[in-house]
Amino acid sequence: MADFKLHCFAQSGNAYKVAMMLDLCGADWEPVFVDYFGGATRGTEFREGISELGEVPVLEHDGQRLSQSGVILDYLAGQLGRFGAETEAERREIWRWILFDNHKFTSYFATHRWLRHLAEPKGHPEVIAFLAARARGALATAEKRLSARPFIVGDRPTIADISMAGYMFYPVEETGFDLDREFPAVAAWADRLSELPGWRAPYEAMPNGLVPA
Ligand SMILES: N[C@@H](CCC(=O)N[C@@H](CS)C(=O)NCC(=O)O)C(=O)O
Secondary structure, eight states: OSEEEEEEEEEEEHHHHHHHHHHHHHOOOOEEEEOOGGGGGSSSHHHTTTTTTSSSSEEEEETTESSSSSHHHHHHHHHOOOOOSSSSSHHHHHHHHHHHHIIIIIIHHHHIIIIIIISOOOOOOHHHHHHHHHHHHHHHHHHHHHHHHHSSSSSSOOHHHHHHHTTTTOOOOHHHOOOOHHEEEEEEHHHHHHTTTTTOOOOHHOOOOOOOO
């Protein structure tokens, strides 16, 4: 049995943050497919048996069950000794960006992708336009930051990068954002992350929720 079990599906960039961390750390892990599109996260079995929050990712390790990608990344950085903070100031800086990611960067980008590409029926055009504008604003913040340094906190990748990159590797047909054209520093940063040893793309790392095995 693998050391780590990750409840996930490939369309979830939030789950991908954890899959990416496990891959980059060379951890022994296996995915547990969650049939999100079949309603699993809204069902009693998941909410009472896996997570009351009704969301992936959920990580099982050592008799524990953890949820919220930021908390899981922090836990894994401690367990696996990679991509964590080296000083207290760096720890605060990492959390500043993980919170920004959860509130503005991932959340608008992911909800925009969801409503334009995955939801049935698709979202109202005005709602999609609102979310695109909010996502573009958060991307502009990251673009400025990454124009001046290779990674979010400085010279080396940390869990802040892994958190923020959760949705950066889905195709433009899904996201509606051509990062190379609109946000070249963000695109170059995502390329740098994808060159790290062990990296796999979301659809390679996790089971596809629309084509269950
Ligand atoms: N802040 C959470 C967000 C998790 C989240 O939004 N997960 C989505 C998939 S990407 C989910 O499982 N949603 C279930 C639902 O809405 O029923 C995290 O970072 O873990």
